Structure formats: C-alpha cells, structure tokens
Amino acid sequence: MEWIRTHRARRRLSAIAALASVALIATGCAAGGGGDGGGDGSGQDGDQTITFIPKQLNNPYTDVVLGGGEDGAESAGFASSQVVGPLDASASSQVSFINAETQAGTNVIVIAANDPDAVCPALEEARSGGAKIVAFDSDTNPDCRDVFISQVVAKDVALIQVELIAEQIGGSGEIAILSATANATNQNEWIKYIEEELDSNPDYADIELVAKVYGDDDDTKSFQEAQGLMQAHPNLKGIISPTTVGIAATARYLSTSEYKGKVALTGLGLPNEMRPFVKDGTVTEFALWDPAQLGYVAAFAGKALADGDITGAAGDTFEAGDLGEREVGEGGVVIVGPPTVFNADNIDEYDF
Known part of the structure; x- marks a missing residue:
C-alpha cells in the first residue's frame, strides 16, 4: 500500500x-x-x-x-x-x-x-x-x-480466475470468456490454463465453457460482445474477462441489464474502475496485481x-x-x- x-x-x-x-x-x-x-x-x-x-x-x-x-x-x-x-x-x-x-x-x-x-x-x-x-x-x-x-506466474492468474467464477456460480453451469485480442500472448496463455483446469479438475466437472469472444481491448466492442454472449447463451451463469477493458465494459452492460445479480462476472480489473460495480452488486470479486x-x-x-x-x-x-x-x-x-x-x-x- x-x-x-x-x-x-x-x-x-x-x-x-x-x-x-x-x-x-x-x-x-x-x-x-x-x-x-x-x-x-x-x-x-x-x-x-x-x-x-x-x-x-x-x-x-x-x-x-x-x-x-x-x-x-x-x-x-x-x-x-x-x-x-x-x-x-x-x-x-x-x-x-x-x-x-x-x-x-x-x-x-x-x-x-x-x-x-x-x-x-x-x-x-x-x-x-x-x-x-x-x-x-x-x-x-x-x-x-x-x-x-x-x-505473475501465468498459471496462477488462470487458477485464481477459475476459482473465483466457480465460487460465484456455485460450482456448476455455463460460462464464457471475454478476452482482449485473439493474438495477445498473455491472454491466450491464461485462457489455455483456464481450459486445462476446467478439463482436468474434478471440482469443476459441472462447469461448461461455452464461448470465447474477443473485445480487442476496445470498450465499445467489449460491451457489444458481452451483450452478444447473453443473447447467444441465455443460460449463461458467469463470464471471465481477463482484461481490464473487457471486465469494465461487461460490468457496465450487466449493471443496467436484467442479468445483474444473475450472471456472475470476474476476471482482471482496476479497482478504481470496478469500484462502482462492486458497490452496486454487479461484481462480487475480481483480481489483479x-x-x-x-x-x-x-x-x-x-x-x-x-x-x-x-x-x-x-x-x-x-x-x-x-x-x-x-x-x-x-x-x-x-x-x-x-x-x-x-x-x-x-x-x-x-x-x-
């Protein structure tokens, strides 16, 4: 501090x-x-x-x-x-x-x-x-x-995001990932470990990753991708967004939608950007260094x-x-x- x-x-x-x-x-x-x-x-x-x-x-x-x-x-x-x-x-x-x-x-x-x-x-x-x-x-x-x-160690970043979303959706249900660009080295490494953990850890056997979308670290596109996820997957229970632009845009969308409090959101965010969404109950927990x-x-x-x-x-x-x-x-x-x-x-x- x-x-x-x-x-x-x-x-x-x-x-x-x-x-x-x-x-x-x-x-x-x-x-x-x-x-x-x-x-x-x-x-x-x-x-x-x-x-x-x-x-x-x-x-x-x-x-x-x-x-x-x-x-x-x-x-x-x-x-x-x-x-x-x-x-x-x-x-x-x-x-x-x-x-x-x-x-x-x-x-x-x-x-x-x-x-x-x-x-x-x-x-x-x-x-x-x-x-x-x-x-x-x-x-x-x-x-x-x-x-x-x-x-941080890349695998640790992935594991903490899986742990957070699993807790928030009660250990079962459909989830999606809203990433930055499709070629971003750090994003792809984290996603690889997220997928491996979901596939290999029996604690997450009831969690299904149904989509990966890319907001290109653009606020407007990330907002639209979040909106599109809900339209394409009406049973979605959670979203992981390992990008500060993506998680803030997704939180903004969820905060004024019918999905607030129903669809969990976690990932990597800046405290100053995410504070209002934590205060209003849109987001429970997220992580960053x-x-x-x-x-x-x-x-x-x-x-x-x-x-x-x-x-x-x-x-x-x-x-x-x-x-x-x-x-x-x-x-x-x-x-x-x-x-x-x-x-x-x-x-x-x-x-x-």
Whole structure:
C-alpha cells in the first residue's frame, strides 16, 4: 500500500504524457527524442534513453503501467524516457514505432506485444543496432527480446480466475470468456490454463465453457460482445474477462441489464474502475496485481541490460529500486508479484 501511495501522483502525470503522445501520433510525429544515447546500447550512465511501446495508448490499465515505467526510468538513471504507440491494438500496429526507435538509436525498448511474432523482425533489427529489448505485460517470441517482465506466474492468474467464477456460480453451469485480442500472448496463455483446469479438475466437472469472444481491448466492442454472449447463451451463469477493458465494459452492460445479480462476472480489473460495480452488486470479486510495479521493474531491467549488469540469462539478478532485488528465471522471465483479490471488504484500500 505504501508503494502505491508514493507513486500515485506520478502515474497521473504519465497518463497526461500518454495523451500527449496521442496528439503527436495524429500529426505523424514521434513523441520526444531518443537518439542521444547512441545505437550501441552502451551509452555512459546518464546518457541512456528508454522508450515504452504499450499495446495501445489511452487505455486506463496501460496508463498505470506506464506511470510505473516513468517512475522506474527516472529512478534507474535514464537520461530520458518516452512513450510512443498505436491507438489500436492490432497485430502490426507497433512495427512503425519500433522502427522509429531503431533509427533514433534508443538504448532500451520496452514493449507489450500485440502479437508475439509480428513485432519480431523489427525488434531483431533494433537489437542488431545495439538496443536492449524488454518485453512486459504481453510477451514477444522469446527469441526477439532479452527479458520478459511478467505480472505473475501465468498459471496462477488462470487458477485464481477459475476459482473465483466457480465460487460465484456455485460450482456448476455455463460460462464464457471475454478476452482482449485473439493474438495477445498473455491472454491466450491464461485462457489455455483456464481450459486445462476446467478439463482436468474434478471440482469443476459441472462447469461448461461455452464461448470465447474477443473485445480487442476496445470498450465499445467489449460491451457489444458481452451483450452478444447473453443473447447467444441465455443460460449463461458467469463470464471471465481477463482484461481490464473487457471486465469494465461487461460490468457496465450487466449493471443496467436484467442479468445483474444473475450472471456472475470476474476476471482482471482496476479497482478504481470496478469500484462502482462492486458497490452496486454487479461484481462480487475480481483480481489483479499492481500494474505500476510492472512498468517500474521493466525500467530497471532495461537499465541493468544496458549497463551490462545482466544478459537475460536464468539466474541473473538486478536491483529494482524500491522493489528490491529481482531474479531472471528460465526463459528470461522476471516475475513481479502475486495477484490480489478485490471485493467489497478491501476495494476502498486501493487507488489505481
């Protein structure tokens, strides 16, 4: 809680910076500059630059992640940091931004991939030019980056969502998944584990997954997909939405529909967005980690790579400022922390 309170103000500033990036993209310009550090990734301390490329800009979850990233970049000692990225979360929408950072000689590129493979050729070119690549939130193909900063152990994210929906529907009935984009690495990994758990755990033998739909992390489309699920599956008892945009849009739909209190909704959401739906009884419980910590650790990992303190090999360790030492695991994966379950009893304790 103390870490959250300390970094809250800077997160708001990051959201403003992200919105500024939107305006620059609309005029065909890149946000800020990043060429001062040179392209060999070995700029002297104080000269290195870092750029964050999220799945899409103007996304509430992304704003919080980027707020932590900006804090981390400043604390780690980067000379400058910036945010650039697309307004849509399509597979190829990030490529032009990666190419621009390669040309600018940016030392560290931190990216949440919309598609694990579509970004690879551009990232490989950036690495050839000396840039260090940190994936966060949604991984690239591991061959295209140095490390991946993961929210939590992927299977744990899946299991907690299955547990929550099972409790809320009494252990039986039809459920559906409303995801983000069809190619999102993190979403698909969680869904894979959700399906495996439903199929293999006898405790969930009476739960049937009847549909998977994709809202593309777009509020309007997610709302429409939630509406469509109820029309297509009138016996639906629960929805899992492992995306902050999707769960908020679905909650908004359910809150004013005949299904409020009848169809359970859980998944991954931001407390500030979900609070009114918990208060009015639309949602009982949902989960998430502190997204700002994801960006914060990613910045420090990028600095350790740029300084040559780590290579991304399993067993490497680096200091992540206020969050202490972190270790690189198998496959170059760094785990940030466990998820938290939010409900009416604790949601007012969180502000992000």
